[in-house]
Amino acid sequence: MARHTLRRRLLAPAAVAAAMTLVMATPANAAVVWNGDADNGMTFREFLCDEGNYVYTPDWGDGRGKRWGFVGKAGTTRCESYGVMVGGSEYNFTSGKAYWFGWEQMTLTDGWGVSFQWKSNGTGEQHDQNYPVIMMILDGYLRVWYVSPGEQWNQVGAVPWTAETWHKIELGINAQSSTAGSFQVYLDGNLFVDVANARTWDLVGNKPRWGVYDTNVLETDEVNWINDLKMGTTRADVD
Numbered sequence: 001m002a003r004h005t006l007r008r009r010l011l012a013p014a015a016v017a018a019a020m021t022l023v024m025a026t027p028a029n030a031a032v033v034w035n036g037d038a039d040n041g042m043t044f045r046e047f048l049c050d051e052g053n054y055v056y057t058p059d060w061g062d063g064r065g066k067r068w069g070f071v072g073k074a075g076t077t078r079c080e081s082y083g084v085m086v087g088g089s090e091y092n093f094t095s096g097k098a099y100w101f102g103w104e105q106m107t108l109t110d111g112w113g114v115s116f117q118w119k120s121n122g123t124g125e126q127h128d129q130n131y132p133v134i135m136m137i138l139d140g141y142l143r144v145w146y147v148s149p150g151e152q153w154n155q156v157g158a159v160p161w162t163a164e165t166w167h168k169i170e171l172g173i174n175a176q177s178s179t180a181g182s183f184q185v186y187l188d189g190n191l192f193v194d195v196a197n198a199r200t201w202d203l204v205g206n207k208p209r210w211g212v213y214d215t216n217v218l219e220t221d222e223v224n225w226i227n228d229l230k231m232g233t234t235r236a237d238v239d
Helices: none
Strands: 043-050 055-057 070-071 078-086 097-106 113-121 133-138 141-150 153-161 167-175 182-186 190-198 204-212 222-232
Touching: 043 055, 070 204, 078 141, 113 167, 133 167, 133 222, 141 182, 141 190, 153 190, 204 222
Parallel strands: none
Antiparallel strands: 043 078, 055 070, 070 222, 078 204, 097 167, 097 222, 113 133, 113 204, 133 141, 141 153, 167 182, 182 190
8 A cells, every 4th residue: 555644734724514414315224334343353454554563452351342452653654444344345435325433532642643534545646635534633632634625634623632531433424526525523422523515535435544644753652542433324323
């Protein structure tokens, strides 16, 4: 996989429509589509980790069972999940659908880099957004960007983040190849990002990635722990 260096351009937030609820036609029997919890074994297609970085699944006896631990060593760039597995096969994400993701997250520190990407498939000319939705733990905040076509960065939300504390994140994406897309982000049950009129599906599609990325500026190691990871078609599926 080609490595891309993230450009931290803090552009003025894009104008967005008035707050709206992520609404998509969902089946009457909507339920959890994917349970990515570490207790279920290898639920990702693979891990993309620089040499020396690794993923482990500790159980600390706190009632959560196993959780994913993505470890990025100082001076390295990434250790991430890639692709999700459902029924023994990689799940095929498509445009025109709503995807909701929910997970618990805890980090070792509060100022290091990327913890989640709605990553575009392909490389170079195969995409023109690279990561339409991206989250960073940076300077004591969970920050969210919408990256529009032409890879224009627009920060759309930021809330205080406490390291070494479990937080609940819920992300809903209306995946659209036109600017009819939208996405919402909740932290600990509180909505802090609500973006409409967004292009949320790049030229050849997107997939979620969790882990640590863009950590090459660090002088210390970083760990991102992820627990109770789920995907569904409504927020209730992952709440």
